[in-house]
């Protein structure tokens with residue numbers, strides 16, 4: 566479903582920075598992939614290109630056989646909303662909305678009526694084990710709870726791909742296990758899961774590990790997931 570061919574991206578500036586270099590990458594529906602690499606190696610840039618949050622310069626990005634290049638913001642948003650859910654290290658929850666309202670937010674933007682979107686949000690909160698917490702605000706929740714809420718928010722649009730940028734970067738080891746377990750369950754339902762991480766214990770839960778180095782794919786290997794709990 567995802568095909569990159571000789572994809573290049575440079576951040577312009579006084580000293581232009583060539584961050585993605587001739588990336589060739591194919592990811593099929595339902596895969597469970599981690600992207601590792603040192604800080605600055607281009608992981609987030611690659612994820613942002615995959616998520617149509619950022620453009621690229623040369624090469625091709627095909628998503629479901631559609632060429633993703635030079636799209637208007639409106640068109641990019643249509644593809645994103647239809648296909649992709651995002652999970653971020655810093656959760657990106659809205660502080661003045663409770664858990665249910667945060668999860669419901671993508672449906673607000675799709676014009677779904679309040680009662681319906683809140684009901685669906687409760688269903689997704691239940692799925693991540695937090696239904697009882699629906700009325701709590703982000704500052705009343707632990708890091709692990711916040712990340713599970715942000716996963717529920719990603720799922721409510723029924724995406725086919727989830728892109729997670731260091732989803733456990735702000736969590737302790739126990740909570741990391743819980744969050745990765747949840748992402749593994751989501752993948753087991755058929756959603757393509759792509760996780761950027763610099764934690765080996767997290768990558769080892771996935772079925773394919775890609776290493777980026779200075780904007781190149783250094784290695785791309787099948788992994789037999791280690792089902793034991795992670796330890797940082």
Ligand code: ADP
Nearest residue numbers: 576582584602603604605606607608609610611
């Ligand atoms: P990673 O996620 O692997 O740490 P990034 O993709 O965030 O790497 O960044 C790759 C390189 O590009 C870094 O050197 C970073 O400083 C630079 N960079 C990231 N975003 C921008 C931007 N918007 N403009 C200019 N340079 C950027």
Ligand code: MG
Nearest residue numbers: 608609610730
């Ligand atoms: Mg990054």
